[in-house]
Amino acid sequence: MRALIRVMTKSGLARSERGATAVEYGLILALIVLAMIAALNSLATKTVGMWNNVATEVAKH
Secondary structure: OHHHHHHHHHHOOOOOOHHHHHHHHHHHHHHHHHHHHHHHHHHHHHHHHHHHHHHHHHHHO
């Protein structure tokens, strides 16, 4: 076990933060995409409702 820790420390694997930073950016991007999907879903629902109202009003006249 000590040998493994020594190898990781000397090779710089323990000090490398690039992987952690990439994961953080990936999580931030995933949250942004989820928020965009939720917003677009809400917008699509309202738009479909609006066009249904237009179709109903046109059919009445």
